[in-house]
């Protein structure tokens with residue numbers, strides 16, 4: 478059991494023991510789910526929809542009373558059982574148990590999210606052909622013997638899409654959400670605004686999206702989300718148990734807003750739209766009251782559209798804002814966010830100002846001396862780890878791979894995997910780390926194929942760092958499990974970088 482599971486599943490589960498025997502999905506298999514939870518029912522429907530095309534089996538979803546079927550032995554012959562219950566409090570909000578016998582695979586959890594994560598593991602225990610959208614005749618849909626008890630190391634396991642440099646459509650974002658769900662990522666950070674584009678419609682300031690969103694890097698057609706588009710993304714993310722974190726970057730990275738509304742500029746003159754890739758040249762006008770009326774209007778609308786607890790205020794590279802003005806800006810924008818009931822996240826430069834109680838910073842440095850981050854952490858400002866020379870998916874893999882940048886160095890698959898979020902910053906209390914996030918900046922990224930090439934195979938490694946126990950961290954074991962993902966990505970149409978570091982199947 479441990480050998481099979483340990484050679485296949487990413488993120489590697491916390492604990493694997495011998496189960497009660499292998500299980501085969503057959504024409505008579507049903508998906509049984511605890512009656513009474515709409516969310517659990519949706520997970521069952523999702524699981525059945527995943528397995529029907531390749532197996533060609535009906536896989537009916539059968540609600541059953543709580544408790545009656547939690548023991549696999551009690552299940553009808555050939556059941557995939559999704560059992561919601563509170564039998565194992567140690568599973569927390571996202572953990573699950575997965576046990577096989579010849580009669581059933583039972584996934585039990587305290588929450589629908591836990592069931593969903595168990596389904597992702599079940600997927601990876603089945604042959605890669607299970608991902609096919611057309612029937613695979615003659616395949617044996619065998620689940621290997623396993624008794625898995627799995628819980629995440631960190632609660633915040635994120636990925637970021639920069640939809641500002643190059644706009645990505647709702648369909649492109651939903652496609653990425655499905656890819657993230659396979660690796661138990663639970664947070665999608667959308668970098669909605671930057672110099673080159675404003676991507677979310679704001680009712681009280683329509684020019685932001687209409688004009689500020691009308692182009693992008695390289696002068697393309699740009700684009701933006703209506704508020705219904707954004708609601709659709711949020712709903713789709715929630716259906717895969719991801720929380721959306723919207724980012725309204727400032728005071729810099731704001732040329733699209735400055736170009737849209739002259740009064741946001743200190744000299745009252747709107748700059749032209751910007752289609753290059755420089756950073757740090759723009760700044761909202763910190764002394765002007767209009768700036769905070771603007772921020773209040775924007776943040777109020779974005780917060781109302783966002784069910785999740787977080788709102789990201791950016792704060793990176795304010796090279797055209799004085800240090801004093803930067804502090805003033807942060808002192809004024811954070812209360813606007815908390816007034817909307819949201820928790821502030823900022824890039825770690827926020828630590829040079831006054832992070833409000835409960836705020837988190839997202840670390841994107843490369844681990845020099847990070848005294849400001851360590852000091853703020855000692856005062857309660859927790860850290861989301863996104864070191865640019867490990868977690869930035871827009872970094873080139875090597876000097877010869879075609880896409881991305883290399884200002885933080887070349888980041889190949891092993892570099893991206895072989896680090897520990899808890900110890901990357903010297904002196905940072907381990908408890909200060911809230912989790913990890915893999916940003917994908919899109920200066921050079923336009924298409925689904927570009928996204929896939931940069932995210933795969935590195936995104937699963939960041940997901941494993943966020944989910945699996947530190948003790949399970951081992952490149953030589955991981956690269957074997959990663960190789961087993963290759964055929965799965967091929968079935969899923971994910972065009973990944975076939976790194977020479979991995980012996981792809």
Ligand SMILES: CC1=[NH+][C@H]2[C@@H](O1)O[C@H](CO)[C@@H](O)[C@@H]2O
Nearest residue numbers: 756793794824841869871918
């Ligand atoms: C937080 C942060 N600010 C910069 C930096 O990361 O590098 C990115 C490219 O790697 C760039 O797109 C972004 O604007």
